[in-house]
Amino acid sequence: MSGDGQGTPHWFDDEAGPVVRPYAMTRGRTTSPGQHRLDLIAVVVTTEYAEDPEADHSLSPEHVDIVELCRDAPQSVAELAAELDLPIGVVRVLIGDLVEDELVNVTRPVPPAELPDESILRDVISGLRAL
Amino acid sequence: MIFGRTERGKAPVEPVTLKILVAGGFGVGKTTLVGAVSEIKPLRTEELLTEAGRPVDDTSGVEGKHTTTVAMDFGRITLREDLVLYIFGTPGQDRFWFLWDELATGALGAVVLADTRRLEDCFAAVDYFERRSIPFVVGVNCFEGASRYPVEAVRQALDLDSAVPVVLCDARGRESVKQVLIEVVKHAMTYAAGRRHTLTT
Numbered sequence: 001m002s003g004d005g006q007g008t009p010h011w012f013d014d015e016a017g018p019v020v021r022p023y024a025m026t027r028g029r030t031t032s033p034g035q036h037r038l039d040l041i042a043v044v045v046t047t048e049y050a051e052d053p054e055a056d057h058s059l060s061p062e063h064v065d066i067v068e069l070c071r072d073a074p075q076s077v078a079e080l081a082a083e084l085d086l087p088i089g090v091v092r093v094l095i096g097d098l099v100e101d102e103l104v105n106v107t108r109p110v111p112p113a114e115l116p117d118e119s120i121l122r123d124v125i126s127g128l129r130a131l
Numbered sequence: 132m133i134f135g136r137t138e139r140g141k142a143p144v145e146p147v148t149l150k151i152l153v154a155g156g157f158g159v160g161k162t163t164l165v166g167a168v169s170e171i172k173p174l175r176t177e178e179l180l181t182e183a184g185r186p187v188d189d190t191s192g193v194e195g196k197h198t199t200t201v202a203m204d205f206g207r208i209t210l211r212e213d214l215v216l217y218i219f220g221t222p223g224q225d226r227f228w229f230l231w232d233e234l235a236t237g238a239l240g241a242v243v244l245a246d247t248r249r250l251e252d253c254f255a256a257v258d259y260f261e262r263r264s265i266p267f268v269v270g271v272n273c274f275e276g277a278s279r280y281p282v283e284a285v286r287q288a289l290d291l292d293s294a295v296p297v298v299l300c301d302a303r304g305r306e307s308v309k310q311v312l313i314e315v316v317k318h319a320m321t322y323a324a325g326r327r328h329t330l331t332t
Contacts, residue, residue, distance in 0.1 A: 039237060041148040041217050074145055078205055082174035109148045109237055115323040121316055127210030128313050
């Protein structure tokens with residue numbers, strides 16, 4: 001540690017890294033089986049089984065947080081990551097677990113390389129104008 | 132679609148989500164632009180580089196550093212209860228190109244934000260979207276103290292296709308940014324129509 005005698009608590013700031021390594025929350029997994037890579041704007045919606053996630057002891061606190069956030073209102077993957085302050089990769093794995101448990105559904109956004117309907121784009125333009 | 136169960140009655144509204152990217156050099160005002168129109172304070176999501184495990188990140192000299200965090204700022208505009216637009220600022224550093232691929236997938240279009248004092252900073256972004264055929268508009272952020280150039284001069288300097296819109300804007304101004312975004316969507320529509328046309332003829 002520091003020998004500069006300043007008494008500054010080195011290693012206690014962000015430089016020291018998170019207290020728990022992010023992927024510890026996923027038990028080291030970086031992908032979830034049977035789950036394609038979730039888009040950042042894919043929307044996570046809870047199912048009817050998600051009434052009381054805390055009662056499910058197989059879920060980690062982070063799982064519970066995700067379910068609770070999505071139960072209030074559907075959330076995008078990016079929003080969940082920002083809200084929980086977790087890396088996108090970690091959140092993806094956790095969401096994968098919840099899909100497996102049928103606690104949440106994930107809607108895929110508009111498929112890649114395919115623009116949405118012209119009518120949707122018109123709605124976007126008028127929506128922006130009305131802001 | 133991943134539907135675990137058949138839907139029952141009261142499904143919550145699942146919005147259609149769309150995204151527009153904001154790219155450009157470091158300090159050109161990407162986050163400012165996102166903040167000008169977002170209904171939420173721009174959020175920040177992070178990706179750990181080790182997860183990607185790509186050889187892109189040159190860690191020579193800092194071998195002890197195992198993870199790098201890349202931050203992406205984004206904002207949200209709820210246009211309708213069932214229609215939400217996300218605006219993502221791309222990571223400024225060139226070495227995070229692979230993250231751009233993920234961001235660009237399924238994107239409606241992009242804004243390349245340019246500063247006329249450092250126009251070269253946005254070359255890479257222009258190049259990226261051209262190569263991947265992602266419709267984009269160039270927004271010239273009119274910084275105070277920077278000389279104004281006519282739109283045509285900027286177009287020439289960037290060697291842009293004549294179809295690519297170039298607009299002057301103020302990344303801090305909500306109205307101005309709205310116009311830029313509308314321009315992106317319009318351009319995306321024309322672009323898609325053009326592509327459909329070439330496919331069918």
